[in-house]
Every structure is written in structure tokens, then in C-alpha cells.
Amino acid sequence: MTQPPAPHRIAVVAPSPVSMFNLAIPEMLFGKVEVDGRPGYEVVICAAEPGPVPTSGGLDLYVRHGLDVVGTADTLLVAGTGEPFEPDGRIVAAVREAAAAGKRIASLCTGAFQLAEAGLLHGRRATTYWAHAEELRRRYPHVDLRGDVLYVQDGPYVTSSGYAAGIDLCLHIVRTDYGAAVANEVARRALVAPVRPGGQTQFTQTPLPPERGNACSDTRGWAMRNLDKPLTLTDLARHAGVSVRTLTRRFHAESGVSPLQWLLHQRIERAKELLETTELSMDQVARACGLGTADSLRGHLVRRTGLTPSTYRAQFSRLGTGAAGATSSVA
Numbered sequence: 001m002t003q004p005p006a007p008h009r010i011a012v013v014a015p016s017p018v019s020m021f022n023l024a025i026p027e028m029l030f031g032k033v034e035v036d037g038r039p040g041y042e043v044v045i046c047a048a049e050p051g052p053v054p055t056s057g058g059l060d061l062y063v064r065h066g067l068d069v070v071g072t073a074d075t076l077l078v079a080g081t082g083e084p085f086e087p088d089g090r091i092v093a094a095v096r097e098a099a100a101a102g103k104r105i106a107s108l109c110t111g112a113f114q115l116a117e118a119g120l121l122h123g124r125r126a127t128t129y130w131a132h133a134e135e136l137r138r139r140y141p142h143v144d145l146r147g148d149v150l151y152v153q154d155g156p157y158v159t160s161s162g163y164a165a166g167i168d169l170c171l172h173i174v175r176t177d178y179g180a181a182v183a184n185e186v187a188r189r190a191l192v193a194p195v196r197p198g199g200q201t202q203f204t205q206t207p208l209p210p211e212r213g214n215a216c217s218d219t220r221g222w223a224m225r226n227l228d229k230p231l232t233l234t235d236l237a238r239h240a241g242v243s244v245r246t247l248t249r250r251f252h253a254e255s256g257v258s259p260l261q262w263l264l265h266q267r268i269e270r271a272k273e274l275l276e277t278t279e280l281s282m283d284q285v286a287r288a289c290g291l292g293t294a295d296s297l298r299g300h301l302v303r304r305t306g307l308t309p310s311t312y313r314a315q316f317s318r319l320g321t322g323a324a325g326a327t328s329s330v331a
Contacts, residue, residue: 005035007042008177011073014047014063015081015088015114017054022079022108022166023061029170032186033178040178044069048090056081067094073103075173080109080129080162087117095120099156106158106173108166115157116140124154129162167192179318180273216240216251223263227270227290233259267291268304275313282309 012026026043033040046065047053053063067090070076076098078091095118098105107115112128113136115121121143128136133147146152151160151169160169171192175183219240223231236259237247251259270289274280282294291297294309301309 007039008075009042009044009073010075010077011070012043012045013067013070013076013078013091013094013111013114014045014053014061015079015085015091015111016047017056017081017083017085018047018061018079019081019109020055020057020059020061021163022111025108025166025170026077028190029167029174029186032189033174033182035178035182040174040182044073046070048088056083067091070094070098071101073098075104075106078105078107078111078114080107080111083110083132085110085113087114092118102156104156104158104173106160106169108160108169109162112136112159113139115159116143120157121154121159124157125152126154126157126159127152127161128159131162164192179276179316180269181277181318184273216247216254219247220255220262224266227263227267228288229290230292231263231290236263263290264300268300271297271301271309272305272312272316275309276316276318279319285309 010026010030012023014023023045027045030041030043031039044065045063046067046069047063048067050063050066052060054060076095078095091114095105095114099118099120105115105120107128109129110132112121112126113132116126116136116139121140123142123144125144125146127133127146127149130147133145136143137145144154147161149161150165151158151172153172158169158172160166167190171183171187174186219236222239223236229235233244233247236251237244240247240250242250248259251257251262255262257265267289268291271285271291274285274288278285280288282297286292286294286297289297291300297309301307301312305312307315
């Protein structure tokens with residue numbers, strides 16, 4: 001009898017003083033993933049010195065594990081402190097060893113300083129919390145710092161900017177490992193924004209800003225359920241019971257973009273999910289997400305991701321992995 005795959009193990013390193021929010025994000029999101037009824041991840045928090053670890057909020061957290069657990073992890077994630085600090089030589093050494101072993105390495109907020117000190121980001125694209133971006137650029141001028149993105153992946157290294165961008169990075173990891181459907185369900189369960197592109201090579205568009213109101217929430221939900229239909233501004237305004245002008249004003253105030261920009265973003269996201277999780281033809285995918293034809297799907301996807309639909313499917317399809325389709329769920 002074939003043994004089920006073991007959960008993907010993530011070692012989260014807590015530097016001192018660690019951001020409690022940074023530590024909460026991986027546990028909250030990765031802990032919700034299930035594949036075939038089994039946990040998709042095992043999250044282990046570790047520190048350079050096991051025991052009480054100061055936090056940036058003035059409390060102490062007790063961390064049981066030392067950096068030796070990094071050797072058994074599949075992914076190493078370095079949390080940040082939310083303030084400038086000198087990289088810890090022990091953490092830097094663990095990061096270098098993990099890189100030499102070919103592990104995926106990620107950082108939240110100022111955790112990027114540890115990766116940069118380890119030499120991993122030399123000549124690579126990376127980001128960090130905007131308030132400390134200039135300090136990182138000053139210390140590590142060979143890092144290709146991207147200060148205007150939520151997160152960025154360059155090879156096996158993923159870095160995020162501060163605070164809620166760590167959520168986007170973790171959802172990106174879930175999507176990479178288990179597909180868009182699982183990642184978006186995790187987002188729904190955690191009551192956070194769905195998977196948003198953050199600036200990596202093949203996803204260079206500006207992500208949608210967070211929504212800031214709910215006057216149009218019913219209409220957004222209705223539109224999401226009807227993406228296969230040729231929705232117009234008039235259709236959206238009629239559903240909302242307001243004029244087109246009022247709808248446009250309210251929509252932009254809440255979503256930061258026009259109704260049609262938002263609608264196109266959702267159509268492309270649905271197309272990516274269908275390419276990852278189904279064997280529908282390109283024309284069927286295009287019709288199901290309201291993009292019309294395979295040529296239209298191709299044009300929008302290439303502009304948005306740099307990949308053709310067939311290439312995107314080849315790289316990100318989760319069929320046959322046990323991580324997509326009806327057998328995948330989120331607890």
C-alpha cells in the first residue's frame with residue numbers, strides 16, 4: 001500500500017526581537033491547508049536560542065526548537081522584527097546551509113536582511129518593508145531591490161514587504177504547492193484577500209488594492225458568480241440599483257480600480273484557476289471566465305503573466321498531484 005505523502009515542512013525562524021504578527025501569519029494560513037484529508041503543511045517555529053524570545057511588542061515568546069530543525073524542513077521562512085537590526089550570525093549560517101541544500105527560502109518584512117547578509121540576494125530581485133528599503137539598499141547594493149511590490153520571487157527565494165504582505169507571500173507559497181483553488185479557499189477561510197500577484201517574473205501586474213467598503217459587495221459577489229456572462233457597466237449598475245456614474249464612483253472608492261478593471265482582473269484569475277485545476281480546452285476556459293475566445297484569453301494572459309495559456313498550464317497544473325480537484329479541501 002502506497003504511503004500518503006508527508007506534509008510539507010516549514011521552519012519559521014524567529015529572530016530577536018521578533019514580530020508576533022510575522023509568526024502568526026504562517027501558522028494561520030499554512031495550518032488551514034488539507035490535501036486528501038491530511039495536513040498539507042507542518043509548521044515548526046525555531047530560534048537561534050531555544051527559550052524565551054523577545055518580541056517587538058515587549059512580550060516574550062517561548063520557542064522550544066533551535067535551528068537544528070531547519071535541516072529537516074522543506075522550506076525555511078525567516079520572520080522579521082519590524083525595525084532595523086543587525087543580522088544574527090547563527091541565523092545567517094542556517095540560511096546559507098539551507099540554500100546549499102536546495103531548500104526554498106522566504107522572508108517576511110525585515111527578514112530579508114538575513115537573506116541578504118547570507119549572500120542569497122546578490123544580483124536577485126527582492127523586497128522588504130518600505131520603511132527600511134533604503135537601509136537594505138545601502139547595506140547590500142548588489143540586491144535588485146523592488147520597493148513597490150507586495151512580494152517577489154527570484155528562483156527559490158521569496159521576499160515580502162511588511163505586515164499584511166506576509167499574508168500574500170504565504171498564499172503565494174500555498175498556490176505554488178497546491179494550486180489556486182486551495183490557496184483561494186484558505187484566503188476565504190482566513191477572511192483575507194484572495195491570492196494576489198506580487199511582482200515575481202511572470203506576474204508583474206500591480207495587484208488590486210485591499211477593498212475599503214461594502215456598498216458594492218453584493219454586486220461584486222454577483223459578478224463573481226456570473227463571470228461567464230458578458231457583463232457590462234450597465235449590468236453592474238442595474239444589479240446595484242444605482243446609475244453607472246454612481247457605481248463607478250463607489251466601486252473605485254471601495255476597490256481602488258474601475259468596475260471594468262476589477263472585472264477583468266477577476267476573469268483572468270478565474271482563467272488561471274481553471275488552467276491549473278481542469279482539462280478544459282482553451283476555448284472552454286475563455287468562455288467560462290467571460291474572456292470570449294482562446295485568442296482573447298491568450299492575449300490577456302500573456303500581457304498579465306508573460307505566459308501563454310498552454311505554458312501556464314504546463315507549469316502550474318495540479319492535476320494528478322493529489323492537490324487539486326474534488327479531492328482537495330481546506331479545513
